[in-house]
Amino acid sequence: xxxxxxxxxxxxxxxGVVLLAPVALIFWRTFEHGWHPFWAAISNPDAVHALKLxxxxxxxxxxxxxxxxxxxxxAIVRHRLPAMGLVNALVDLPLALSPVVVGLALILVYGPGGxxxxxxxxxxxxFPAILLATMxxxxxxxxxxxxxxxxxxxxxxxEAAATLGASSFATFRRITLPAxxxxxxxxxxxxxxxxxxxxxxxxxxxxxxxxxxQTLTLYVQDAYANQFNETGAYSASVLLAxxxxxxxxxxxxFRPKEETRGDRGA
Amino acid sequence: MAIEARNVSKRFGDFVALxxxxxxxxxxxxxxxxxxxxxxxxTLLRVIAGLEQPDTGAVFISGKEATVLAPQKxxxxxxxxxxxxxxxxxxxxxxxxxxKIRRRPKAEIRARVDQLLDxxxxxxxxxxxxxxxxxGQRQRMALARALAPEPExxxxxxxxxxxxxxxxxxxxxxxxxxxxxxxVTTVFVTHDQEEALELADRIVVxxxxxxxxxxxxxxxxxxxxNAFVMSFVxxxxxxxDAWVRPHDVELRLEPNGSTQEAQIERIVRLGFxxxxxxxxxxxxxxxxxxxxxxxxxxxxxxxxxxxxxxTRQRTFxx
Numbered sequence: 001x002x003x004x005x006x007x008x009x010x011x012x013x014x015x016g017v018v019l020l021a022p023v024a025l026i027f028w029r030t031f032e033h034g035w036h037p038f039w040a041a042i043s044n045p046d047a048v049h050a051l052k053l054x055x056x057x058x059x060x061x062x063x064x065x066x067x068x069x070x071x072x073x074x075a076i077v078r079h080r081l082p083a084m085g086l087v088n089a090l091v092d093l094p095l096a097l098s099p100v101v102v103g104l105a106l107i108l109v110y111g112p113g114g115x116x117x118x119x120x121x122x123x124x125x126x127f128p129a130i131l132l133a134t135m136x137x138x139x140x141x142x143x144x145x146x147x148x149x150x151x152x153x154x155x156x157x158x159e160a161a162a163t164l165g166a167s168s169f170a171t172f173r174r175i176t177l178p179a180x181x182x183x184x185x186x187x188x189x190x191x192x193x194x195x196x197x198x199x200x201x202x203x204x205x206x207x208x209x210x211x212x213x214q215t216l217t218l219y220v221q222d223a224y225a226n227q228f229n230e231t232g233a234y235s236a237s238v239l240l241a242x243x244x245x246x247x248x249x250x251x252x253x254f255r256p257k258e259e260t261r262g263d264r265g266a
Numbered sequence: 267m268a269i270e271a272r273n274v275s276k277r278f279g280d281f282v283a284l285x286x287x288x289x290x291x292x293x294x295x296x297x298x299x300x301x302x303x304x305x306x307x308x309t310l311l312r313v314i315a316g317l318e319q320p321d322t323g324a325v326f327i328s329g330k331e332a333t334v335l336a337p338q339k340x341x342x343x344x345x346x347x348x349x350x351x352x353x354x355x356x357x358x359x360x361x362x363x364x365x366k367i368r369r370r371p372k373a374e375i376r377a378r379v380d381q382l383l384d385x386x387x388x389x390x391x392x393x394x395x396x397x398x399x400x401x402g403q404r405q406r407m408a409l410a411r412a413l414a415p416e417p418e419x420x421x422x423x424x425x426x427x428x429x430x431x432x433x434x435x436x437x438x439x440x441x442x443x444x445x446x447x448x449x450v451t452t453v454f455v456t457h458d459q460e461e462a463l464e465l466a467d468r469i470v471v472x473x474x475x476x477x478x479x480x481x482x483x484x485x486x487x488x489x490x491x492n493a494f495v496m497s498f499v500x501x502x503x504x505x506x507d508a509w510v511r512p513h514d515v516e517l518r519l520e521p522n523g524s525t526q527e528a529q530i531e532r533i534v535r536l537g538f539x540x541x542x543x544x545x546x547x548x549x550x551x552x553x554x555x556x557x558x559x560x561x562x563x564x565x566x567x568x569x570x571x572x573x574x575x576x577t578r579q580r581t582f583x584x
Contacts, residue, residue: 156350159317160408162337163344164364165415174363178354 023241030234041235049211050219051239053130057215058195061134065191069142070184074176076143077150091143094136102136103204125207130215133201138194142187149183150176185251192247196240216240267329268293268419268451269314274323276309283309284320285475291419291453291468296445298462299455301472302498307455308347310472311421314453315344328418343412343450345422349404351396357407358383358392364415382410385444402433409441413448422454426461438465459499463487471495493582503552508579515554517542517564518573525573528552533566542566544574 030038041047072091076084094102110116110123123129157179161171177184199217206213214222216236224233269291276284284306291297299307312318314325316337324333332340352360361382365375383389386406396404405425412420425441426434442465445452456462462469463483471478471486471494478498479491490496496509503510518525531551532543540561542554554574556564566572 156346156348157352159337160344160346160350160352160411161363161367163315163317163340163342164411165338165367166363167338170367175352 026234026237026241030231030238037231038235038238041229041232042239044232046211046214047216047219047232047236050214050216050236053127053214054196054216057127057131057134058192060131061138061195062188062191065135065139066142066184066188068139069187069191070146070177070180072143073146073150073180076147078155088147091140094139099133099137099198099200099202100204102201103133106133106136106201106205124205125209126213129205130202130213133205134195134198137198137201138191141190141194142184145183145187145190146180149180153179189247189251193244196243267291267326268295269453270326271310271314272324272326274310274313274320274325276306276313276318276320282475284313287323287472287475287477289470289477289480291451293451294449295451295467296442296465297453298466298469299453299472300457300459300462300469300498301478302457304474305472306475307457307470307472308423311423311453311455314419315342315421316340317344341415341418343415343417343420345405345408345412345420345425347424347427349396349408351404351407353396355395356392357388357394357396357399360396360407361392361410361414363411368415378414379410382414385413385447386410400433401429402437405429405437409444413450417450419451419453422452424455424457426456426458434461441465463499469499471498473498490580491582496580496582501553501555504550505552505576505579508576508581510552510576510579512541512553512555514576514578515552516575516577517554517556517566518575519564521573522575525575528572528574530566530568530570530572533561533568535561544572546574 076088108114157175158171161175202215208214208218220233220236223229267290271289274284274287301307313320327340361379362375383392386409426437468482469486470480473494479495487499496502501512526546528544528546531545534541538558540556540558544552
């Protein structure tokens with residue numbers, strides 16, 4: 001009995017100290033003087049630009065990594081090629097590597113003396129580098145969500161569709177994709193969260209130019225550490241948190257009701 | 267010929283699934299591929315459907331070469347062992363799938379699906395999801411789905427394997443009646459000899475990737491070509507070099523010139539049938555199958571000494 005309570009309070013206490021208290025404090029400090037300072041802080045042109053940049057990067061990185069993630073998952077599960085073991089391991093690389101290392105690696109490739117130095121457009125310290133860094137760190141999530149589900153559903157339904165006359169594309173669109181759609185959706189949420197929140201790799205390659213190559217996370221750090229603009233930093237942080245929460249809520253809302261019934265059993 | 271497999275071989279790594287198999291299936295027939303697991307029967311069915319490519323050999327469907335044809339273009343209906351229902355679609359949508367893919371007019375799809383749901387006794391369950399159906403219902407849905415595009419041949423992989431005994435017997439009878447109604451050339455895979463004997467017009471017995479015998483059920487039972495077929499299509503006793511079915515073992519209370527002595531070990535009464543387990547004086551075991559009346563008349567008791575004789579027996583040259 002006592003053991004059970006200890007476990008319960010231990011778990012809740014841990015969550016409270018490690019997770020809840022810091023996030024709650026951010027909200028509290030942001031709204032402690034009402035909505036007005038928050039609104040003023042996030043409508044500052046530099047903050048608006050940082051938000052726009054972050055959203056632009058996310059809106060490009062997430063669809064690209066989603067399409068790649070689905071195709072890569074299919075390749076790993078459905079085509080037993082010898083190279084697929086290597087691909088499977090490589091996909092995890094962004095999870096294992098520190099983002100700072102990713103940033104440095106990009107500088108080695110695109111910087112002076114790098115393999116891809118001297119492209120006709122600017123990569124480092126501009127939009128392409130920020131995008132590449134974000135894509136790198138957010139790459140594994142869709143693949144990692146999709147692979148186990150593809151394994152679990154097996155090939156029966158796809159083969160059945162083929163014998164019923166469906167082309168490979170029709171089978172993918174009407175059978176495979178609907179079967180993995182919640183894995184994809186969850187992968188998209190994680191990819192989006194990672195893209196919105198990426199700091200380390202981007203800070204190395206973006207140059208962090210205010211109003212130009214400064215993403216929202218960089219803005220938070222800059223406002224807090226260099227401008228001593230605590231309200232600005234807190235407000236931008238809250239904005240990031242709200243974006244993440246909105247993503248999660250959207251996913252839950254769009255989940256149709258019949259799904260819970262249809263998934264029962266079998 | 268509705269289906270012809272000619273000298274088909276297929277290996278998976280070191281495992282030989284099909285070893286030079288040739289089978290012909292007549293139009294409108296109901297054929298069973300019978301064999302133990304690993305005999306290649308399912309692989310043969312998948313080769314016919316185009317879900318596996320044979321290493322060598324050829325497949326013809328309705329007289330046309332289909333060896334390298336994609337499954338989509340073969341005009342076959344396939345019912346999978348676990349039915350492979352499209353889980354995110356309703357029963358109605360499942361059955362309509364093959365017609366929608368073929369872009370048939372909506373009114374035609376509606377009429378055909380309703381008619382099929384009626385045929386498989388699922389009318390009224392069209393709006394359900396597969397997860398809300400029983401095993402037998404899911405099976406019939408899979409059958410309706412496979413029949414919807416009016417395939418030239420219908421292939422069923424262990425169609426009753428995952429069902430309990432009672433539903434199985436019902437569905438078996440129902441499938442037979444359905445076949446008599448629809449007349450589509452049907453091939454089903456089974457490891458259950460009773461199922462094959464009861465349902466099929468012709469049985470292809472397979473073992474270790476080879477065809478052992480192809481014959482109608484009665485001929486297969488009465489004239490098996492080898493010891494494997496003899497022992498696979500029904501229970502057998504081994505008496506020296508001879509093979510004897512339990513119902514061909516005669517029990518007598520008195521010896522005559524051709525009998526052998528044996529002791530009754532156990533008597534099992536299964537309704538109409540009585541099974542007597544015996545040990546012969548040379549130590550060999552055998553079982554005899556009698557009707558209840560025959561057994562009652564002899565007043566058999568465990569431990570009793572009786573005299574046995576085979577009324578019919580077969581020997582096979584190795």
